Amino acid sequence: MRRAAPWCVAAGAALLALLLLRAQGLPIAAALRALAQGAFGDANAWSATLRIAAPLLLAATGVLLCFRCGLWNIGAEGQLLFGGLAAAYAGGATGAGSMALLAGALAGAAGAALPAWLSARRGVPEVLSTLMLNGLALELLRWLVTGPLQEPTRQFPQSAPLPAGAWLPQLGLGSTGAVHLGLPLALVALLVVALFLARTRAGVALRAGATAPNLALAAGFPLARARILAFAAGGALAGLAGAVDVTGVARVVDRSLAQGLGYAAVAAALLAGLQARWLALSVLLFAALQSGTAQLQWVASLPGIDRFGLVLQGLAIAAVVVAVALRRRAPPRPGAEPPR
């Protein structure tokens, strides 16, 4: 039963998505074709998918790092927003892409360090604090793009365009040319995180500390400090994701920054079973879903279709989270504990 449940959830979610498409008046076959076309149909489609995959992989790597250490950081969305905003500011002020990326990573780290510290020293559940900071980051974005960071003419709710010096180098692919340095950066980050967790004393001790804190402490490992640092590093990766997205694609900051990318990162990390070797594939699936639904919206061009892509993505995220929860062992009922 426990084995079959995740698949039932996936099938149910897919069925629900198809029924929603039917309700929109789209033939299912055409909808599926549009999805695949939009994700992998040609070089432009690939480029769109990989453009989403780069920040998603960075953020998902940060989530994976935190989760493997037993730190339930649900705040990738907010940390990504902090990073994007800081990158836009630093890139505009210095005109240097490297400074924009650095500022993004630092802002993401700072956004994660607060819940990390609260969790380690004051016992505040990080699930709650990071989730609440997501809301705060979103409001900060809305305020900044109509206030201090708004473009000089004060007509649009967005920042001034970044100077060309702050743009992330493009690697080319498709006419939009939007595969940028962020993708190799994300792959390197994933490799570094994977090796850190598996092949260094700190990584192994942090993972041990997730289930047996006394073991790590008895071995003389400064667990509390290391957990704060790992949490901040996860935030830095999410912040970097925001910075990469701003400097590599949009080159301005407006209210469309992130839009659930941080939540998709959590879902992608869970879908990969928190295994680094499956993360790139899982991220590619989520990126494809996102770029595919963009195409779907364009093909369909029905009234109200513009938010439909987000509905599909939300459905996919919810399905993954439910499936992962079902696969986990049920907590023992009180009074039904196994014998000692």
Next chain:
Amino acid sequence: MSVALAFVGVSRRFGARQAVDRVDLELHAGEIHALLGENGAGKTTLARMALGLVAPDAGRIEIAGRPTALRDPAAAAAHGIAMVHQHFALAEGLSVAENLLLADAPCCWSRRAFHARAEERLTRHGLALDPAAPVATLALGARQRLEIARALERATRVLLLDEPTAVLTPAESETLFAELDALRRRGLALALITHRLEDALRLADRITVLRDGRVAARARRGELDAAALTRAQFGAEGSAAIGGNALPAAAPGTPGPLRLVARGLAGATFGPLDLEVRAGERVVVTGVDGNGQGELLAVLHGLRPARAGTLAERSAARAFIPGERQRDGLALPLALAENLALGRGAPPGRFWSRRRLADHARARLERFDVRALSPWQTAAELSGGNQQKLVLARELAGAPELVLAENPTRGLDLAATAFVRAELCARAAAGAGVLVATTDLDEALALATRLFVIVRGRLAPVAATRAAVAARLAELAADRAAGGAR
């Protein structure tokens, strides 16, 4: 007095373990019956049978002389059986009255009437509590009184109490004893589940000692022999079978250099105490669980801070073998190689290649005879004995100068037990100071070159013979019982 509840030849097996084995036990109305025994002796399983949480595999339960099947907790409650658990289940944010009347039908609109109703119930049970007080403000003794009051709402026939004095101060224990005495006189059958002999001696009309799921001894008030009960509780046979006599004796001659000096050391549950461990010594602290030995070892290792006192001469090269090996000794989801890499003798270098980790692990797995398929399987997949060997492989590799171990052979089979003890002796022979805390008297006698008993966090030196330990424990228990009665 009449028999309120009787277990007749009940047995219960969990997997490979026979938790309860053909036990006969009668709880009489108007009596306190103490169930004495170590962890895993079967006390809790018996209680859970009476509560309808566990069904016996064999044998039967009789209530007032009639065989009765207790299918679920509701059935037990309907027969007037209830239990006060060691861990309270109170709603902290609510008042005493609200907690007490939580399960009742709503009775009244006015707060005053509500409190009066609670007050009336408490008075009927002979328990003094302020109905308006929030539970969060109550001391542990008062919380327990509230738990008893709640249980008494159902317990018209039998009240079971699980380690009721474990969390109480001596003064609170006295109040509890008086309350239990009053309940006894009202004709209730009380079962006191405990591993504290002194509580049993103070209160009980009958004592039944359980060991390994069987009745090891029975006694009635007036024929209580503390020494015999202690022997029954700890077990008297088996030391020869596990090679106790084969272990090397204390190294003769001059004692080695100091490995640990504690002066006036105190924690939440032990001390203040003085302790010295020298190279080559095997110092053993024995006593029933919950007398502070776990915290003592954690403080000695530096895992928890001391409340008072000083530690000196403590070797940096320490091995720490915790009592809860699955919780504190191993990271179960991690690979064996990763578990082994976390000790003092970690693989060299900052970056561990897969091969370096595997080689490091293989040497230790082989040296400590851990039966594993691969260094990359998880610690959770090993059997209990192999898990403990894995802990030893990590902690004892690389010549520690001080070894701290709690119940190092608990739950292990004879071969693994012999192996673990031999390793501890080998470390001492190689110049380490070894300090072991154990509840197993056989183990204490087999290992110790110097022996202490621990009761309520205090150490008392004792000669390393069974008679001496039994006499000392009985003496301490009797002291406490007498001291409490005054």
